[in-house]
Amino acid sequence: MLRLQRVEPTPALWSDRAGYPDRLIFHTEPWLRFVAESQRAEPVLATITDGTTTVGHFTGLLTRRYGLRILGSPMAGWTTSYVGFNLEPSIPRRAALEALLPFAFGDLGAAHLEIRDRGLTEADLEGLGLRWAAAPTAVIDLSPAEDSLFGAMASACRRNIRKAGKSGVVIEEASGDDPAFADEFYDQLRDVFAKQGLVPTYSIERVRSLIRNLAPAGSILLLRARDAEGRCIATAVLPWYHRTMYFWGGASYREHQHLRPNEALIWHALRWAKARGVTEFDFVGGNSYKAKYGTTEVPVPWARRSRSPLVARLRDVAKEGFALKQRAAARLARAR
Structure with a gap:
């Protein structure tokens, strides 16, 4: 036992x-x-x-x-x-x-x-006595050769990666002590959420905390995409350890998405991880847009149990309250 x-x-x-x-x-x-x-x-x-x-x-x-x-x-x-x-x-x-x-x-x-x-x-x-919800994640097996990884992507995704290169998009690796990176990422994240009429679910301090704690161990890859004029138009935050790299967050400005920087960032991350012996790329969640990268869905249930039905209800109320608070914050931001 x-x-x-x-x-x-x-x-x-x-x-x-x-x-x-x-x-x-x-x-x-x-x-x-x-x-x-x-x-x-x-x-x-x-x-x-x-x-x-x-x-x-x-x-x-x-x-x-x-x-x-x-x-x-x-x-x-x-x-x-x-x-x-x-x-x-x-x-x-x-x-x-x-x-x-x-x-x-x-x-x-x-x-x-x-x-x-x-x-x-x-x-x-x-x-x-547990309740659970399906919470699948999308992963890419990095064992195949680079050509095979690229070939497993949807044809439109491959075209977008090529388009980014032809348009002058350059991927740059940022250091953990880069003072501008967290601000760039978070400003782009605001733009991503604004597209849905929302605001980010966490503050910029969380991004800074993540980088501050993981960078000294060399366990995080920070990427930015610059356009042909040198402007930072997209970013990605990618923790990694042992055999897996994780997509913690990515963001880009809507006005520059036609240059396809997001696909270029992911392709750079896949090659970077593979070169260091990482065997799996985990998008940390399932979403239809991720399938274009040649992902496989892995089921990972999210389970919970409460001491009493009242506690379980309080948990659900807190979740509902957070969603209402986020929508209210978005309305306030638009009104300013």
């Missing part, structure tokens, strides 16, 4: 966690610092034991909503992705999830738990 025990972070602990084959950037110390800082949350690290043998680890963060303790691994809106477990290959994820429930609601005293683990399936969740 598996058991979770909360532990303090030590160099030896981080070293052990980094040895698991299912490790992701979202389990690392720099990423947890970023989430803790941007969400004012408390990291929770736990070892998973089978008797006296350590067989895995759990990663999450505790926060408070309406005075209640919430354990997110992760929570929606944290601009992070799958967290959950690191496990020895022989350990079933369902068994780890069963052990997590008494740890979350008993040891930690949480009123609500959310988890999105890349290895969990809907079958793992059955019968455990």
Whole structure:
């Protein structure tokens, strides 16, 4: 029978966690610092034991909503992705999830738990009192040769990449201490949301926090696209670690989208990652526009459980309230 025990972070602990084959950037110390800082949350690290043998680890963060303790691994809106477990290959994820429930609601005293683990399936969740939603992601296998990756894209996507080059679009790699990058990205992000009559769901401080925490470890690629006149017309933020690069965010000005800088940014990122031994590019979410890059959809359920129906309702109300607040902020911005 598996058991979770909360532990303090030590160099030896981080070293052990980094040895698991299912490790992701979202389990690392720099990423947890970023989430803790941007969400004012408390990291929770736990070892998973089978008797006296350590067989895995759990990663999450505790926060408070309406005075209640919430354990997110992760929570929606944290601009992070799958967290959950690191496990020895022989350990079933369902068994780890069963052990997590008494740890979350008993040891930690949480009123609500959310988890999105890349290895969990809907079958793992059955019968455990969890609610879940399908939350697929789109990925690209970077193992094939560059020509094969390019050929797997939709013909229109390939034309757009060529058009960007012919139009003088140049992709530039920015450093983590570039003082202009976060401002450029966020200004373009405002333009992206404005197209939908909305405002960004997070502040520029979150972008700065992400870069500040990941850049020293060399775990983030920052790209900007410049037009023939040297103007920055699009940007992309791409964390990476171990075998995977993630599309955390991309933005561009509407008036320059006819130059196709977004496709050029993604193509540069794919080649950059492949050259460094990365074997997967993860768009962190499913969307029809991503299919043009030759993606494969991977199911990753997002599960949650509350101590009581009231807590579950409060979670839904908070989500609805956030959407209303965002629309109100957009109306205010347009009125200025």
